[in-house]
Structures are given as C-alpha cells and as structure tokens.
Amino acid sequence: MQPVPEWHAAPLPADEAKRLQLLRSLDLLDTPHEDVFDRVTRVVAELLQVPIALVSLVDEHRQWFKSRVGLDVCETSRDVSFCAYALHSERLLLIEDTHEDARFAGNPHVTGAPHIRFYAGAPLRSSAGFVLGALCAVDTKPRKLSAAAQAALCDLAATLEREIVQREAARETREVQEVDRRKLRLSESRFHAIFQQTPTGKAIVDLDGRFVEVNPKLCEITGYSADELVAMTFQQITAEADLPADLQLVDDLLDGARKTYTLEKRYRRRDGGTVWIDLSVALIRDDRGLPLHFVSTMQDITSRKHSEAVLRDYRQELERRVLERTCELTSSRTALQTITDNLPVLIAHVDTDLRYRFNNQVYREVFGVDPAALRGETVRDTIGAATFERCLPWFRRALAGERVTHEDIVYEAAPGRVWNATYVPECRRDEVVGFYIMSQDITETKRRENQMRSEVMLDALTGLPNRRALAEQLALSIAAARDEEQPFALFFMDLDGFKNVNDQHGHDAGDALLRQVAARLKKTTRAGDLVCRLAGDEFVLLARGVASSSACSRIAQDICRAIGRPFEIGGGEALLGTSVGIAMCAAGFDTTADAILADADRAMYEAKRKGRNGFRFASVLTADASALTS
Template identity: 90%
Template structure:
C-alpha cells in the first residue's frame, strides 16, 4: 500500500488585509498579458532552463498568473499554492525536491499535473514592503540552483518589482491628480499659451502620425493652415527619402528602446518647396505606460543647410578648378606657380616615390620652407613621421587610382590648424605616376562644429552635461575598464521631496532649485568627475579611478549631506534628500554602458525603498578569476549589507 503524503497550506501573512487592498488597487489582477512581464518570464525560462516560469499574484482564495510560460491555466487555488509560502520568505524560497519537503510532498500540484519537483520563487514587494506575489521558476524534475543563478533570478524579480512599484506610484499620482484638478486646469492653460506663442514649430501627433494640434509657427514653416494640417499626417509632408529614418525612430519610441529622438529632415511645403527642420520628438504615455501621443518640436534650419551646401559646393568647385588649371598648366611652371601661389590652399604634386615635384607658396607659410627647396624631397621629411604614418594609407589608395579625401590633418609645422586634404591621382597613359595634393585650412569650420556639438551635449537648464554626453563618456569608460583595467563608479541620484516643492511653488522655483542642486553636486565632486542631468530631478555622477566600495560610500555620503542642507528660495527654505544607487565597474567585469546604468538605477530604487536619502550598491555577480577581483566583489557585497 502506497504511503499517504500530507501537504500544508501556507498561513496568512500578518498584513493580509493591507496586502490584498493594495494588490486589488493596482489594476493587475485579471488583466491582459503585458510584454514588460512576459519578457522577464521568457528570460527566466531561458536562463534557468525550466519548462515553467510565472509572475504570480496571490489573491484572497487564488493565485493568478500575470505572466506565464509553460502553463495553460491562468490561476490555481491559494491553498495548494507554492507562492503563498513564498510570501513569508525573506529573499528566495528554494525547494530543490518537493518530495523531500513535508510542506509539499502531498501537494496535488506535486502528485498530479503539472508534477512540480523543483520550485524557486522570489517575493515581489511593494514600496512599503508588502509581498504581492512572486517571480518563480518550476521544473518537473529535482535540481539545484547555483548562487549565480539565484542572484540572477533575484535581479529579474527586482525588474518586475520595479514595474509594480511604478504602477503603485502611478496609482498614487492618479489620486493626487483628482485632488489637484483645478491646478491641472491652470497648468493646461499655461501649456496652451506656451504651445501657441513660442517661436518654434510645435505639434501634438497621434500614434498613426496624424497632426492633432499645431501651433502658428508650424503653419508658417509648412505653409499649411492649422485646419489643413489637422487633416494630414507627418508622413504626407515628409520628404520621401527622409521618411524611413523617421519611421524607424518612431518605432523605437513605441517599443521603449528610446524616450526621445532628434532628427534633421525635410518637409515638403504646401507650395512644393522643401524646408529643412531639426525635429525633436517625445512619446507621452498614460499612467499605465501605454502610448498616448507624440509631442514634436521643429526648428527651421533651412538657412544653415543652404550655407553648409554652399560651403561644400565651394570646396568641390575649388578643387575642380585647381585640378583643371593644374592639368592645363603643367607645361608652364611659371604660370602655374603664379596662380597657385595666390590660392589659400596647400597645393603640391607628388610622384610615385612620394617625392615633391611642385609646391605653392603656402608651404612657406605653413612649414617655413621655400617651395623650390622642397622639390625632390621626400614628403616624410617635410610633414614629419607621425603625420606621415597617418597619411600613408591614403597615399597608397591614391596611387592605386582612387580619388581620396583625408579629414582632420594636423601638420607638425602648424599644430594649431586643422586641414582637409584631397589626393587626386595623376594618370600617365594607363598608369598612376603620382598625385596632386590640395589641403584646405578648416580650423574655423571645425571650431564651429565643436561649439555646436558642445551645445548639443549640455542641459539647457543647469548647464551640466546631458544624457547624450553621459552616454558617450560612459561608453568610453566601459571600454577603458575592459581594455585598460581602469575602474570607475556610477552614481544614479533621484531627488527626494522635489515634486512637492515643484507642485507647491511652481516650475520656476523648481527650475531654480535644480540649478542649485547642480551647483552643489559640482562643488561636492572632484574636478575630473562628470556630473550630468538626465531629466527631471535625476542626476548621474561618473567617477573614474574609483576602485573600492568604501570610497564610493564616502562620495555618496558627501552627496547626501550636500543635498540634505536647506536650499534658499525666494519663498523660504526647501528641504530635499537624495536616493543614490551605485554601480561599480573594474577590470574583469564584462558589461555594457546600458547595463551598468540600469544597475545603478535599480540600486537607486532600492535606496528609496529602504528609506530614502541614502545609498545602495548594485549587486556584483561577475565571475572572479583573480584574488584581486575576488576581494573587489567581496568589498562590494560587504558594503551592500
């Protein structure tokens, strides 16, 4: 006779009533599947190689699956639920063989379908620590789970937890919006005034691309009236050649791959003429994260584009004319010298052995050598070994018969100037016997380009580097950590209490407060550190050369103390805090810029959940291959605890 195994239903948590009230208010139960949750369960199933992965929400009499992989039913009774036991688990409930565990040996889900033999479940907590459900992995055979995979499962649960916390915050926001309805109407009135009167084109565009609302400046740019534009889509007035790139960026917005984008493209005006615009687009989502519409801002850059085109045409025409005249006057050196000596361009003729055959007077100005003295001399001896090494690949290409342009050359004779050189092959019958060099000074053009690039990299409100600058510098730091063993730390900061100040005193006061925060962060950090403003009240510090968790802790404490001091406003004092998430990167860790930023972001949310105005470290689970890396990981884990 077979032995009878018992099983035990999990006891109710002490905070059961409060837990159920919150769960039912989040609009998660009995809702459609969502990619943000399904993406996590797919990763769990693939990472742990299990047939079943679930996001389970524990209701009063049932457990309901918000996301499920490998299971046909959408809910089971709570009294047979493994996840109900996980409500009492601090971090991870791990059952390696259910038949060896008296709590589950006789459970109908073990003795019958789906025949659970292995279970690993991580509690999903609200911002107040209430356990709403679990992220769990299930197998039909016993198995063990390495510490690394346990940590990865907990990290994935933190992603689901963050989504739930965001929805919890969204619910609180909806309640606040109900109380602040009058303030919202005033805000909408201000937005309408700004929308209509600013000197840039603005539009609200629905998800299909149709203009919903446009301002007078956009009508001026396109030549259409507002009544005409609201019957059209942006696709209809976009130049056909520019449309694919625009649609690709729109798709990335909708997929969540980016939050905004900026693009230079052409509209076709009502009169048929093209107009160049710089387009900036943001996607507005509702409180559930669903896309609502796009907000677009357009600057007319037609004049700048025409200037760039004229400059490009001028350079090409100059090259063409010089080449024509050089070819025509090869037999008359005196005439050729006279013409080229009066052009503000370095002009030379070089043979196949890379010896000069001709130089104009600009060589005396730049290199301090008489042009006639250079004839028969090697190019290497004039431009220097370092410059010659950079130019040699281009010389080889032109001698192979290719017309080549070489950007950003700095000659040793003129270190403060930047040149653009064109190398044109000289054909003698069917062979290339040498080539012509025309180098134009583009120092001022590069200066303007660099100035424009610097402006694009700065946050207009605080003057700090913006998200684009952070992405560039963070990618360089990750490469340096991987290739050159140069460590760094990333501090993700979110202001505590800023929203209440902003709502109470208005956006102008909020902007002034953000500028003070930026100034304090710059003063608190080292001169070589990069302090950036991402958006809203989020700031990031990139500190290079930081190799220990204790150093990171001191920096984070300095930041919290600096932000914790009262801020002087025109209406009185403001008191803020900051929650800081810290992610570290050193040699031996293989990661990406996006991953380490996400790690710091998650650690910041953990700091908020732990009480705000403090800091938390992101987990470190790299495979250590040397004692130094083992010590590094141990110190990080010690600081986290």
C-alpha cells in the first residue's frame, strides 16, 4: 500500500482581513436558503451531471454552503476546503483527478467521505475584486470538463456575482443612509441646544401663525408658559394696531417678495401688560421651494422704546413751543427773524413749489448761505439732490395736510451731524399753502443713545465687558465650537490678597486697584480675546482659537506674572496674585455656558487650595490637557 500524501491547507489571501470584513457585512453567512442561489446549484448539477453542486463562502475557520445539492452538511472546516484554494484562482480552479494532484491527494475529503475525485470551482468576486467563495461542482470519479462546460460554469458564477454586487451596493446605501441619519440627529441636537439657550426669544411658527416650539426666553418675554404658547397663534398675542403690518410682511415672505423681514411691534403679555419687541422672521422652504414654517427671533426693546418716547415727547414739546411763538409773531417778520435766529433749530417756511419763503440764521451756520439769499430758492438746490430725494416723501405728506416727523436726516453740507425734522402744514381757508420746517440737531442725543446701549454690556467700574456680554459671547463661541470646529478656552480668575488690600486701604483704593488689574489683563491678552469682569474681584478671559493645553498654560503663566507685579496704591505698593481655573472646549464638543463656567470656577478654587497665584485645569477636560498644574 502506498503511503497517503501529506495534506496542506491553502494559504491566506493577501487581502484576507478586508475580504472577511466585506463577507460578514453582506448578511450572507448563516442565512436561510434563497431561490436565486438554489436555482444556480440545481442548474450546475444538471448541466454538468455531477452529484454535488455548492455555493461555498469561505469564512475565517470554515467554509459555509449558502446553497448545496447532494450534500447533507452545511459547512466544513476551512483547513480541508478545496474552495480555500479557489480564492487564489483568476477564473476557474479545475482538478480532473484529485489522486493525480499533489495538492489534494492527501485531503481527508479525498481519502475519506465523500471521496472527492473531481472538483471545478469558479471564484465569486465582489465589486472591489475580493474573492468571497466559489460556485463549485464535485464528483466522486475523475472526469474531463469541456471548454464549453467550463464557460457555462463561469457564466453561472457571474450571475451570482451580480447578486452579490447588488447586495454590496445595498449595504453601502444603508451605511450612507445611516451616516446621514446620524448627522441629522447631531444637527437637530445642536439646533435644539442653541434654540433653548440663546439669550433672545425664539420660536418656530407654522404657516397659520401657530407656535410650534418656543424657547424659555420667549416665555419670559410674554409671561406665558411654553404649553400655553403652543396652543396660541402670534396673531392672538400681537397688539391689534401692529397686526396688519405684520401680516402684510408674512404675505410678502410667502409670495417670495422677500426672504426675511424685521419689525418693531408689541406683544400683549399674559398679565395684561404690553412689551415691545424687535422681531426678525425667516421663512424655511423644502427642497422643492414649498414653504414649511417660519423661524422667529424676538428681542425685548421695551426700555429703548420708553427712552425714545421720552425724547420724542421732548422734541414735540420744543417744536410746539417754537411753532406757537412763530405763529404769534407772523405779523412782525423782524421780530420773528430775531427770535428764530437765536433758537438752536433750523427753521424755514416753504411754499407749495418747495421754495423757501423764510429761513433763520442757523442756515448760515449749517449751509454757509445768507438766509435772505435763500428766499425764492428751491429746497433741492440748498440741501442737495440726494438728501432732497430722501426727504421728498415727507414733503409731499406735509403738503397733503399731514404733520410729519422725519428721523435721522444727514445734510450734505454737514455730513458729521444727524438731524430730526418736523414738517407742519400751513393752512389758509382749509387749503395747504406751504409748510414750516423745524430741524433739530440730534447728533449728541444719538451718540448718548448708542452709548447707553453699549454701556448695558460694560462693567461700570473697569469698562470691561460684563456678565451679560460674557453670556452672549460664550453662547456664540459654544455654537462655533460645535458647528464650525472652532475651539476656545475659558480662564476664570480670582485675585489673591485683594480683600486684605480693600480692608486696609478702603473701597476707593480697592476700586482703583481693580481698574489697574483690568488694564493689565487687557494688555497681557491678545487683541481678539474677551476679558470680562463678573463681580467683585472675579475676572474671566474667553480665548478663541486656543486648542492645546500648552497654549493655555502659557496664557495662564502670563496672567499670573502680570498680576504678580506690584501695584501702586495710595503712595505705596500692593502685592496681589491670581488663582486661575482653565476649562477648554475642543472643536465639535457639546457643552453649555453654565457647565463650562462651573468647570473653570471649580478649577480656580483648586488652584487656591494648592497655594494660590497659580492655575489648574478643570478636572473633567474637554481637550488634550491632562491634570496640568502651574
């Protein structure tokens, strides 16, 4: 008896890891019978007249039969698999007599059941060229296979390959859809966080005006709870006098005449009061251009409107008095000229042709023209063509008999000044024969208004941005970190030794010291960084674009050195230090303003406990810092 040849398992393909990963992702292994595969094995068995036909998929340790004819088992070990050799074949692995092939003569399936003598296996490839298994024909006796039969077997294998490629494409489509779903969920989560935490009122409103979703700030502005608002429409809480203008702008959005609109209007609060808001509205459309819903932002401007009303009443009172005096003195042009020349207001009388009939001496100061020389001249030639065109609608309303006020006029002869003008019709026997112009310089008033708006966001003692400004900028930075991958770092500072200086030298000296600290912090930090004073001796630095712990450490060291230098106070010197807590927000990180402030605050107290005039990172970090200390 001849000795049984030694058997060697097939080597692994070079792309084995990727091949196995793809095979397991296609949901073919360990699945029920499917006609698309069973029809092919039945055709192979009948066409080639073989007792066994298989669709074999080669896994890591086994070959599993997706379809089989003439074989009872559903899988065998990969070590004795003929199909494992087919993984290396370009077109067809053909063994006409296993006893004559040194690779297979010693295979247990040759020397024992099922006593394989003939094997033909056509590789089954994926779209990327990975061989996942084989379509094979097996016989228990040796045989030849004609070229036509070989081609038929390969054609049937190509049919199965198309099925596999289709499943591969379907898997890739599902993966893309899942990635899109994850991105959508993340986008919705970020939108919800910004929507809820923004310091302005926000709402999503349906096309009928009903509130769909509201944020806490809008509830605070209106006095209604969220549940109450979503059962209402914006029409129900809008002041009746302001509703027509609002609805017209809504129609313009729906008609496509505009993309957004802004409007100052009044809401009726739940307690019966009225609140003025600055409303901004955008219409969201679907990918076909059809309207979906409105997104509205509301800013409470009640305080500003009250201030404007006070100023308006003052101007109207002044104008009334001027007009009364002017009317009383119309019989005496000399007296009229004398009085109006000494009022700090541009006063003129214009006829229906928009030609001057009277001007006071203030016209000389503003336009550099003798008032007497203006009589009979056109308003257009005096104030300039561009300003005239802007003012013309108000002139026409005055000539129609309406008393009107025109805000924010800039005359070309005095480009650095802002004026407010009132036009009062002159009527004789119920006919308008002209109008009076009273134009007041409101440059300083406008400047004070702008200053008042900015001071709301500034600390009165140091001139630094205050807590409200920090909250606004921090919300923007968190949104930018999440949506635009822009990291930032927050430094929470508390002065060491300030209380002793304040107690020994008094509050005035303490205030002066805080102003010196603010100046040093601004000088030490970058121009684009935001240095804020929260309260007392607490300061915060918001440093945008800082992404590493080493950069944060350098900034904190610069701050400690700057504050550690002696301060001048009352003819002497005062020594302070500062404890700094650092919290970092990495690109794409999700947090809240309260959370990151609390992290930095806790880190600051840790710095104080560790010896003061130093810094510590937050214990739960959002970037690459790891338990760093000063």
